[in-house]
Amino acid sequence: xxxxxxxxxxxxxxxxxxxxxxxxxxxxxxxxxxxxxxxxxxxxxxxxxxxxxxxxxxxxxxxxxxxxxxxxxxxxxxxxxxxxxxxxxxxxxxxxxxxxxxxxxxxxxxxxxxxxxxxxxxxxxxxxxxxxxxxxxxxxxxxxxxxxxxxxxxxxxxxxxxxxxxxxxxxxxxxxxxxxxxxxxxxxxxxxxxxxxxxxxxxxxxxxxxxxxxxxxxxxxxxxxxxxxxxxxxxxxxxxxxxxxxxxxxxxxxxx
Amino acid sequence: xxxxxxxxxxxxxxxxxxxxxxxxxxxxxxxxxxxxxxxxxxxxxxxxxxxxxxxxxxxxxxxxxxxxxxxxxxxxxxxxxxxxxxxxxxxxxxxxxxxxxxxxxxxxxxxxxxxxxxxxxxxxxxxxxxxxxxxxxxxxxxxxxxxxxxxxxxxxxxxxxxxxxxxxxxxxxxxxxxxxxxxxxxxxxxxxxxxxxxxxxxxxxxxxxxxxxxxxxxxxxxxxxxxxxxxxxxxxxxxxxxxxxxxxxxxxxxxxxxxxxxxxxxxxxxxxxxxxxxxxxxxxxxxxxxxxxxxxxxxxxxxxxxxxxxxxxxxxxxxxxxxxxxxxx
Numbered sequence: 001x002x003x004x005x006x007x008x009x010x011x012x013x014x015x016x017x018x019x020x021x022x023x024x025x026x027x028x029x030x031x032x033x034x035x036x037x038x039x040x041x042x043x044x045x046x047x048x049x050x051x052x053x054x055x056x057x058x059x060x061x062x063x064x065x066x067x068x069x070x071x072x073x074x075x076x077x078x079x080x081x082x083x084x085x086x087x088x089x090x091x092x093x094x095x096x097x098x099x100x101x102x103x104x105x106x107x108x109x110x111x112x113x114x115x116x117x118x119x120x121x122x123x124x125x126x127x128x129x130x131x132x133x134x135x136x137x138x139x140x141x142x143x144x145x146x147x148x149x150x151x152x153x154x155x156x157x158x159x160x161x162x163x164x165x166x167x168x169x170x171x172x173x174x175x176x177x178x179x180x181x182x183x184x185x186x187x188x189x190x191x192x193x194x195x196x197x198x199x200x201x202x203x204x205x206x207x208x209x210x211x212x213x214x215x216x217x218x219x220x221x222x223x224x225x226x227x228x229x230x231x232x233x234x235x236x237x238x239x240x241x242x243x244x245x246x247x248x249x250x251x252x253x254x255x256x
Numbered sequence: 257x258x259x260x261x262x263x264x265x266x267x268x269x270x271x272x273x274x275x276x277x278x279x280x281x282x283x284x285x286x287x288x289x290x291x292x293x294x295x296x297x298x299x300x301x302x303x304x305x306x307x308x309x310x311x312x313x314x315x316x317x318x319x320x321x322x323x324x325x326x327x328x329x330x331x332x333x334x335x336x337x338x339x340x341x342x343x344x345x346x347x348x349x350x351x352x353x354x355x356x357x358x359x360x361x362x363x364x365x366x367x368x369x370x371x372x373x374x375x376x377x378x379x380x381x382x383x384x385x386x387x388x389x390x391x392x393x394x395x396x397x398x399x400x401x402x403x404x405x406x407x408x409x410x411x412x413x414x415x416x417x418x419x420x421x422x423x424x425x426x427x428x429x430x431x432x433x434x435x436x437x438x439x440x441x442x443x444x445x446x447x448x449x450x451x452x453x454x455x456x457x458x459x460x461x462x463x464x465x466x467x468x469x470x471x472x473x474x475x476x477x478x479x480x481x482x483x484x485x486x487x488x489x490x491x492x493x494x495x496x497x498x499x500x501x502x503x504x505x506x507x508x509x510x511x512x513x514x515x516x517x518x519x520x521x522x523x524x525x526x527x528x529x530x531x532x533x534x535x536x537x538x539x540x541x542x543x544x545x546x547x548x549x550x551x552x553x554x555x556x557x558x559x560x561x562x563x564x565x566x567x568x569x570x571x572x573x574x575x576x577x578x579x580x581x582x583x584x585x
Contacts, residue, residue, distance in 0.1 A: 076481025087473030089336035104481030
């Protein structure tokens with residue numbers, strides 16, 4: 001069982017501390033949502049967990065091994081990563097973009113073999129992209145593009161998944177759809193760590209919420225115990241009412 | 257499946273073009289005599305024309321084009337920019353500068369091999385500088401800017417050398433050489449450049465898969481399992497070797513490294529890795545055909561291949577630049 005454990009990570013850029021003493025854990029079967037305002041250090045924390053950014057102190061370990069010391073291939077096979085900025089330099093065919101998810105397995109575009117081809121087709125079907133698979137990616141809509149990137153991440157068939165704001169700028173239907181896809185991945189035994197800004201959707205899908213503010217993790221637990229109006233006010237500076245998984249935000253608070 | 261037939265078709269066309277280059281010239285030679293000369297029969301003067309003049313010239317044009325096309329396609333993949341080219345990174349300019357330097361000091365008169373060796377050394381110095389920069393910076397934009405700086409500096413140093421040229425002969429030599437040409441190339445010169453082209457080409461082909469991953473940007477490519485630093489170093493090194501060797505053989509010939517990959521991309525699903533081989537073949541083919549044109553156009557002084565390449569390539573460059581959408585940047 002693959003397990004990602006971050007221990008006391010502190011990350012800094014020059015003299016600015018971005019993340020301070022953050023610890024978290026991600027195991028298969030969990031849908032963990034990382035919440036916090038812009039600039040709270042969420043992306044920096046994810047990158048350090050992946051071993052892409054070097055922390056000042058602390059470590060992120062994948063099954064006991066420091067992720068910063070893993071080979072890029074080993075790390076990529078264990079954790080699929082969907083960054084916040086999703087570039088596409090060329091107008092590639094959708095199937096080819098999805099096939100990039102098999103890069104760490106040695107797949108070369110245009111000549112996919114056995115297991116790689118199957119994984120790519122599974123990912124394309126699971127994200128409902130079959131009818132778009134031979135289109136050029138620059139002809140897709142915003143929602144279709146995110147589905148393509150999700151399929152790319154699923155095609156890796158890694159035990160863990162880290163996604164940075166996968167549903168930003170999507171319409172409500174697509175937001176549900178993308179989170180449903182990630183939920184399906186978790187149901188199949190994967191572990192997902194996802195950054196979201198929609199508290200209500202987070203509460204609906206997450207098995208655990210991690211709350212960040214000013215570079216620190218201030219709470220970590222299931223929605224039932226960590227989702228409170230006081231916490232939302234402390235984290236985001238807004239007034240909120242909570243009713244089950246319904247969150248109603250009524251405006252900025254004036255306490256600060 | 258046009259993609260499957262692309263490379264075989266380009267190989268076939270290239271063979272036809274090289275053969276045609278042996279047929280055509282100031283005194284056209286019939287195909288049966290060229291064939292006879294190629295397989296070692298025929299009369300000695302035919303053999304001399306084919307083996308000492310026309311065939312090496314056509315092969316030099318093909319190799320130079322292939323090296324530039326391959327380097328261009330690889331650099332475009334690395335920098336995710338269809339306008340990247342050995343010229344953009346300052347590799348050609350630095351190689352030209354080094355070659356101009358040995359002409360200026362008359363070192364070429366001491367030993368004719370100083371010229372190609374200097375061009376390769378110049379390209380390798382530029383390559384090493386870029387490799388160091390690639391390790392130190394994670395930003396591709398910075399890398400391009402360093403290339404632009406390198407290119408400008410080499411251009412200025414070259415102008416300085418030309419200003420100071422001690423006699424009109426060396427100035428004429430330099431200009432001749434900077435314009436780019438494959439006229440009067442021998443198999444000896446080809447054999448000196450070829451090992452570097454092969455080494456550079458092999459490095460680029462072995463590491464081409466990473467260029468596909470870079471399509472998604474550096475952050476995602478990193479996450480896909482690509483060793484970014486290695487990819488940068490190998491691509492810059494391979495392109496530097498191949499470009500230096502091509503400058504050594506033919507001087508500075510621009511734009512073919514931009515035009516060929518641009519034409520190839522739609523046939524290979526816009527995948528940078530798959531564009532490498534067909535880009536090399538097409539660029540080689542373009543230069544062989546352009547060189548036949550140079551030889552057949554009845555001008556008092558033979559046109560330089562580099563001039564023709566730029567006359568065709570520069571407008572295409574501008575056209576590609578204007579087509580470019582800013583959404584991907």
